[in-house]
Amino acid sequence: MSNKTAPxxxxxxxxxxxxxxxxxxxxVAELPALxxxxxxAAVLVRLKPIDQRTMITRAxxxxxxxxxxxxxxxxxxxxxxxARAGADGAxxxxxxxxxxxxxxxxxxxxxxxxxxxxxxxxxxxxxxxxDYVLFGEPDARGQRPSVEAIAERLQWWDELFxxxxxxxxxxxxxxxxxASAGADFVLVGDFIWADPRGAKAALVEAGxxxxxxxxxxxxxxxxxxxxxxxAGHG
Numbered sequence: 001m002s003n004k005t006a007p008x009x010x011x012x013x014x015x016x017x018x019x020x021x022x023x024x025x026x027x028v029a030e031l032p033a034l035x036x037x038x039x040x041a042a043v044l045v046r047l048k049p050i051d052q053r054t055m056i057t058r059a060x061x062x063x064x065x066x067x068x069x070x071x072x073x074x075x076x077x078x079x080x081x082x083a084r085a086g087a088d089g090a091x092x093x094x095x096x097x098x099x100x101x102x103x104x105x106x107x108x109x110x111x112x113x114x115x116x117x118x119x120x121x122x123x124x125x126x127x128x129x130x131d132y133v134l135f136g137e138p139d140a141r142g143q144r145p146s147v148e149a150i151a152e153r154l155q156w157w158d159e160l161f162x163x164x165x166x167x168x169x170x171x172x173x174x175x176x177x178x179a180s181a182g183a184d185f186v187l188v189g190d191f192i193w194a195d196p197r198g199a200k201a202a203l204v205e206a207g208x209x210x211x212x213x214x215x216x217x218x219x220x221x222x223x224x225x226x227x228x229x230x231a232g233h234g
Contacts, residue, residue, distance in 0.1 A: 011039075012186045013041035014185070015042050015043075015166055015187040016040050016187075018062075018193075019189075021062070025061075027065070028061055028065050031069070033200060034199055037204050038203045038204050038206070042110075043072070044091055044187070044189075045062055052081060055078065055081060056084050059073070059085035059086070060086055072089065073088050074110060075087050075091070076091050077091070080104050089105060089131070090105060090109070090112075091113070091114065092115075093115045095116075095121060098111060098128065106129070111130055111131055112133070112134060113125045113132075113133060113134065114133070114135070114137050115139075116135065119156070123161075126161050130163060131164070132165065133163060134165075135168065136150035136168035136174075136178070150177075151181035154182055158181070159182070166185040166186070167179075169191075169206075171191055172206055176210060177213070179210035179214045192206065
């Protein structure tokens with residue numbers, strides 16, 4: 001699923017988180033143009049907590065706009081609703097939720113996980129079969145690690161493990177840092193929807209930013225390798 005060792009692997013793909021969905025009609029209208037404008041691998045649908053039937057209906061309304069664009073639809077939590085909502089999987093917020101979701105999601109649907117406070121938690125998630133691990137999202141108090149700490153965790157994972165890693169970016173600058181560090185996907189959300197230029201312009205900029213950052217990171221790595229070769233022959 002991941003080609004960690006290839007020096008020219010493509011830039012990370014975008015993973016777009018929606019605002020909390022109450023009335024989905026505006027998103028239904030907006031998503032096709034958004035997803036056509038940038039390389040979005042998946043959309044994380046954040047459903048407003050309400051009765052299950054209503055949440056399923058709202059997810060079903062969004063599904064064609066997302067899936068017809070070639071993106072996966074993941075629910076933020078609510079693994080028990082995935083099959084009935086026609087979603088492709090769910091994002092779980094901790095290891096316990098991941099374990100509890102297996103009967104609902106496996107083997108046919110995506111199970112990603114965040115809330116991984118330690119390296120040990122991350123490795124446990126990978127060993128348990130998570131389809132991706134997410135680093136950098138806010139905790140229940142809204143606190144996040146530093147950008148440097150998130151980038152370090154992404155680089156560590158990228159160098160040692162096979163399942164894809166996702167960096168949670170709160171700005172284009174963070175998206176660039178995480179792309180350079182080796183993220184396979186960059187999750188973007190609130191700053192995209194809040195951009196005064198509109199979500200489409202913000203998403204296009206985010207995609208271009210991570211592409212340039214990845215290219216720059218590989219050029220730097222290749223230059224370092226060349227210098228090491230020269231030093232070895234000196």
